[in-house]
Amino acid sequence: MKILGLLVAVLTGCMLLYCAGDFPDWADPNSPASLHVSPHYIEKTMEETAVPNMVTAVLADYRGFDTMFETGVIFTAGVTVIILLRRFRRKDEADVQGDSDSRKGPPDDIIIQTICRFMAPFMQLFALYVLCFGHHSPGGGFQGGVIFGASFILLGVAYDLKTILRRIGARVSALLANTGLLVYSGIGALCILLGANFLDYSILSLILPATGDIMARSHGILGVEIGVFLGVSASMISIYLDLSSHGQLDEGL
Amino acid sequence: MIWQFDLLLLTFVVICAIAAITVKDLLSAAMIMGAYSFFMCLLWAEMGSVDVAFTEATVGAGVSTIFFVAAAYRTSRRSKD
Numbered sequence: 001m002k003i004l005g006l007l008v009a010v011l012t013g014c015m016l017l018y019c020a021g022d023f024p025d026w027a028d029p030n031s032p033a034s035l036h037v038s039p040h041y042i043e044k045t046m047e048e049t050a051v052p053n054m055v056t057a058v059l060a061d062y063r064g065f066d067t068m069f070e071t072g073v074i075f076t077a078g079v080t081v082i083i084l085l086r087r088f089r090r091k092d093e094a095d096v097q098g099d100s101d102s103r104k105g106p107p108d109d110i111i112i113q114t115i116c117r118f119m120a121p122f123m124q125l126f127a128l129y130v131l132c133f134g135h136h137s138p139g140g141g142f143q144g145g146v147i148f149g150a151s152f153i154l155l156g157v158a159y160d161l162k163t164i165l166r167r168i169g170a171r172v173s174a175l176l177a178n179t180g181l182l183v184y185s186g187i188g189a190l191c192i193l194l195g196a197n198f199l200d201y202s203i204l205s206l207i208l209p210a211t212g213d214i215m216a217r218s219h220g221i222l223g224v225e226i227g228v229f230l231g232v233s234a235s236m237i238s239i240y241l242d243l244s245s246h247g248q249l250d251e252g253l
Numbered sequence: 254m255i256w257q258f259d260l261l262l263l264t265f266v267v268i269c270a271i272a273a274i275t276v277k278d279l280l281s282a283a284m285i286m287g288a289y290s291f292f293m294c295l296l297w298a299e300m301g302s303v304d305v306a307f308t309e310a311t312v313g314a315g316v317s318t319i320f321f322v323a324a325a326y327r328t329s330r331r332s333k334d
Contacts, residue, residue, distance in 0.1 A: 140304075240319065
């Protein structure tokens with residue numbers, strides 16, 4: 001069985017390598033992808049959206065649907081983990097068989113705890129920086145949200161789950177994950193209400209004061225990124241809560 | 254694109270991939286997967302796609318490693334095969 005698996009893996013690898021030979025060369029300016037769509041983005045992004053970072057403009061504006069459903073995927077993952085793992089029974093009914101070895105993790109260490117406590121606010125500040133400067137530098141809502149969630153997870157690893165739950169409850173994190181997706185699709189729906197297509201941000205200039213059509217697209221991208229930030233960070237925290245405590249939300253690692 | 258650097262990174266990626274499926278301890282496998290993601294992140298950054306590298310560093314090397322570790326603590330540490 002093992003040899004069969006190895007054979008299948010090697011054959012698939014050889015086939016993929018053979019097919020990779022048909023790809024255009026790396027950074028070939030004459031490849032089809034570089035001839036049709038890319039020049040439009042490279043030349044027109046700045047004048048159409050006023051966003052210097054092309055990647056952000058493509059992610060949140062030109063391919064806005066893609067990013068919305070990506071956020072939906074993360075949200076679905078969070079909801080699925082809650083459905084599969086979380087126990088909604090009361091404490092006294094819950095089976096107590098795992099209690100004796102519920103803390104198998106490393107013992108508490110004052111150096112690790114102190115350093116993690118000092119690092120968490122800087123991570124959160126950096127996450128907000130990544131979110132706000134997504135227009136100008138690499139990053140955006142997705143990466144910022146993951147860093148923001150990771151700062152809470154760091155506290156959960158260094159202390160225990162109670163430390164996370166005191167700062168952001170299980171209900172609150174689930175609610176924030178919902179809110180993130182709602183902000184994203186809500187901005188899209190707002191564009192429909194104002195009379196344009198879904199996620200066509202330039203119509204937002206009607207309600208944003210002192211904003212032209214172009215700047216409205218830039219601001220729309222920021223609003224959408226905030227939605228992604230909320231959804232992703234809350235989903236990450238929610239997944240960690242259930243995964244590390246087997247859905248009991250008691251001790252964690 | 255410096256091909257010597259590329260080759261070095263790709264070698265590390267392959268070594269990490271093989272090590273991650275051969276090692277028996279699940280916690281070590283999770284850590285090696287984190288190292289794999291980090292080398293992939295360096296590779297993306299080296300090819301000029303900084304946004305993808307950033308995502309790989311935060312999601313792949315950061316959070317998913319923690320998820321693997323959290324899941325490994327909740328099962329037996331040793332892999333059967």
